[in-house]
Amino acid sequence: MREHDRLFIGGEWAAPAGTATIDVISPHTEEVLGRVPEGTEADIDAAVAAARTAFDHGPWPRMSPAERAEVLGRLSAIYAERHAQMAELVTAEMGSPAGFSVFGQALIPQMVLQYYVDLAGTYAWEEERQGMLGPVTVRREPVGVVAAIVPWNVPQFVTLTKLAPALVAGCTVVLKPAPETPLDAYLLAEWMVEAGLPEGVVNIVPAGREVGEHLVTHPGVDKVAFTGSTGAGRRIAALCGERLKRVSLELGGKSAAIILDDADLAATMEGFKLASLMNNGQACAAQTRILASRARYAEVADALAAMVGGLKVGDPADVTTEIGPLVARRQQERVEGYIRIGQEEGAKVLVGGLDRPHDRGWYVAPTVFGDATNDMRIAREEIFGPVLTLIPYEDEADAIRIANDSDYGLGGSVWTADVDHGVDVARQVRTGSCGVNLYVLDVNTPFGGYKDSGIGRELGPEGLAAYLEHKSIPRPAG
Template sequence: MPDTPAHDRLFIGGDWVAPAGTGTIEVINPSTEEVAGTVPEGTEADVDAAVAAARKAFDEGPWPHMSPKERAEVLAAASGAIQADMQGIAELISTENGCPVSWSLMGQVFAATMVADQYVGLADSYPFTDMRAGMMGPSEVRQVPIGVAAGIIPWNVPLFLSMLKLAPAMIAGCTMVLKPAPEAPLDAYVLAQVLTDAGLPPGVLNIVAAGREVSEHLVTHPDVDKVSFTGSTAAGRRIGALCGERLRPCTLELGGKSAAIILDDADLAASIPGIVPNGLMNNGQACVAQTRILASRDRYDEVVEAVTEAAGSVKVGDALDPETECGPLVAERQRDRVEGYIAAGREQGARVTVGGGRPSGMDRGWFVEPTVFADVTNDMTIAQEEIFGPVLSVIAYDDVDDAVRIANDSDYGLSGSVWGADQSAASDVARRIRTGTCNVNTFTLDMCSPFGGVKASGVGREMGPEGLAAYLEYRTIAHAAEG
């Protein structure tokens, strides 16, 4: 069990400084409902101080004028320090948000260093400057750092999502104010310390944990040049509107309701172990989770049986137990939300084949059993709305065209997958799915490729060169023709 950290400072301007207010955020361990740590609750005055420090570091500091390689050396050192304490950081995050520590090592921590390392490697090869033969003379087209960025982080994968924003911002030469979610702010303190030890100049990263109103103050702050947000679609709409009013660029990575299409030639023994764990990943609290499982009517009963068996064998327990595969939901309100969706599924005629309640004998912690619904139609609430819990829906389709129609019949468009023995045919189906990412016979996030969504799943891309470009803006220097 990790120690219970009691932080009383905020990380601003390279120092641990006293907060402007007196509020405290209590981080509750979802497995035990006990206090796992405390941090100061940031105020608008703290945001003002953090933005001022980031502004000074960008306008006056050395960071944006250092070479990408020099900036990459700092990021590489921080990545190495995180890898040196992977187990401890994984346990800390699992204590914050209930993620099974067995998944936390890779999904929460090592994945964050993979992102960092990808951008370290990109620093040498990215074309920051392009000399072009213009109409009237040579043009120097430069990609320069956009300025002060605000990174607003959710609670479900906090370190990984912080790195999705911070790593490209650092390589670009930006400075950042990071606003962790109140449910999971503790790992951000680790991030601040490892970057300080790695030699990050003061003010390049500033961290203020706070609630919604203070977050809005950060989004609208006049000295912020770009906003990157990961979270709910409702909050994303609000942030997008605020940025639009200010002509401020933003990246919004929002919700999902991804479909996994099982083609008739799929080997279920190979496919189901790839589908169900990723539908239930992080206790179902993942925007990319494959929560709609589409099966043809000819194989529907067979698929329902296989999905039910796989979900029913998932071990539920304390997030810090290495044997646990599904831990608790992050908060009591989240459990209430998920239980409400389960009730709605039943009311609308879907059939629970496994789960559907709270695990017996677990009186503490915000647990919900891994749940599978059969006889689901795509117009049901459980098929259309993001539940963000361990709930899977199996939906029947008539033919491949119908499967594509159902997969695309969603307000969301973040992720998806297609499973079949004929790789080429499965790939053809994947190309018809209107999502930012679609996998074929696997589920992965490729750190070298762009990640993001369409429709209500967001605007913009993270990861890969495209994620770096989001923190750069073009600047053209036109030269007179010689002679």
């Protein structure tokens, strides 16, 4: 039992303003495994005040990028040494299989941090340009106090995609973890103290949506960075728009995997274990629409059903488990609701369905729908669970059309024996990323979405630019 009775504000473990608490429930055992204070609006006020003081008067934004990178480099070294501890904690919190957690929930977040530590030394923080009337100095300066609001599915990855560039830029941060997964943020705070991060640079307040909205609208916050549902993103965008507050949004997806006729089906099915079913299907970029030509449709359907039906479902702490429980009972009920919707719409369950694989824990059977069309709700709405929808296409142009016929535009993939041709097809898919014979996020390159999948980009140099303002300083010639 991990129990915390304080919030991390101003570099100290501060007593919360209220008395309410958040129970962290194991999705495998349905038992309480941790407890933290539930932050209030007064706690947000205190956290923003601490971040504001640290930005307006503290050393952090006045350090050189190299000096900030030195501090963050110490944090990165601690993270690298203890990443297994973080992976184990996230698995306990939200049910991510241990085999995925080591990489996706701990090593990748540490790699994101180290990437920005390294980028600090090569980024063009200031440059000289020739203007119309004389030389101009163009500076990149930190945007200010950042509200970072993160979801429960990959809490450390999303936290570091915001924290790392914001901190390298010289910003200060108020982090609001999701109520389902606050424990990993506490562990990160302990490491930040050990690394010597100045007080007030990062402040952590777990809270629900209403308190989160208070953070978004707080006049002391200069920028909001949010990852979560498209519905919540619309609300945050509207609130920020009213206040002309900087905002970046990484939202939902309904990504399509196009299987071309020359694809190696065995390799493709193996690739789908990560691309389509990573983190128990609880991934915004998961390839959940599987597009197969009518010529190979039956063959693909059999292969997909065999692969999904053969996955080991069980205790997420077991390294051999491939599919663990969903994060909460409401998520289990939501996903099962979509399975019912798919059946009502006329799609055929090829494997899986509504029979739960375990009596205890928030498990859903990995499910594949066949005989589906792209206008069905199971093909258009984000399910966020281990449910795949197999859709036939007539020819390559039709496959691209179906892939693009979505309100979302986050990820996608093309599976083929001809990689160069796969890249040509990927260029025609209107998404922020589209892999060929795989789907992964690369910390060196931008990640984000078209259409309802968000605004802005994270990762790569573009992710750092999101936390910087540009200032021009012209002067006379001579």
